[in-house]
Amino acid sequence: MALPPSLKPLIVAGNPDAPHTLEVFLDYVCPFSGKFSRAIDNHIRPLITHGGKYDGKVKVIFRLQVQPWHSASTLTHEAGLAVLRVSPENFWPFSCQLFDNQEDYYDIPTLDLTPRQIRAKLADLAAKVIPPKAVEHFQDILTPKGHLNGGVAVTDDLKYNIKFARQNGIHVSPTALWDGLVANEVSSSWGEKEWSDFFAAKVKS
Structure with missing residues (x-):
């Protein structure tokens, strides 16, 4: 649950001082990670911020999960970290843009592109x-x-x-940890009800 100070913007939802932590290991070029990223904004964030039932009680950390069997995975994650460095307040908005355009960085669309060309595409995306x-x-x-x-x-x-990720034995994306332990029940397909039920079971007043 710890983060180096320079990587604090990896806390993408909730109060950074919240007592409970949901860590999500996501790969920018994994379609299920893309679904999970949208669940964070559509279902989780309303519950843990802005007067939601669990406001101040839960924070979400985005753990970058590079999957090297996808050739552009390293380059996309480098881009996310570059945005975190130059414009930390826009790290999550850029991540959402990248998840929404992730098919552009899948194996076949990038098959004939050089790393320089892929980075140029990522720069164009970041510029938005x-x-x-x-x-x-x-x-x-x-x-x-x-x-x-x-x-x-x-x-x-x-x-x-x-x-x-390696020291915690994380192998695939998405993987979720609740307060440091793997929560195998969590699914990228969960909607508002499933997340509400999950927090109700995990967060004790």
Whole structure:
């Protein structure tokens, strides 16, 4: 449930000081993760913010779950972390944009694209959400520099997310943790009733 201070914007819903934590491991190019991202806004957020029944009691952390069998997964997650760096308040809006356009980054649509071309597409997508002055910084962050195999400016942030998932035995997306334990019952197909029932069972007044 811990986060480095620089990654605090990964708390995408609820009060950061809330006593309960729902952690969701999502991959930007996983269709079920896309469904889950929409559930966060449509079903979970109304329950845990703005006077909802569990306002102040639950927070949601988005854990970036890179799945390397999808060739563009690493590049999309780097883009999310770059937005988090240059425009943290727009990290979740960008993530939602990326989930809504995730098919553009599936295996076949990106088959003949180079990493440079994919990053350019991601920059165009980011430009729809982040301030114009931040776009150049976003592109600079995703430009490899220095050592021939040193990655980009957010590689260490990416490593943190991958290592966190590995040490917790997370293998697939989406996976949900409630207060640090895997909640196998959680489904990306859940609607308002299922989430209401889940919180009613888990959150004790």
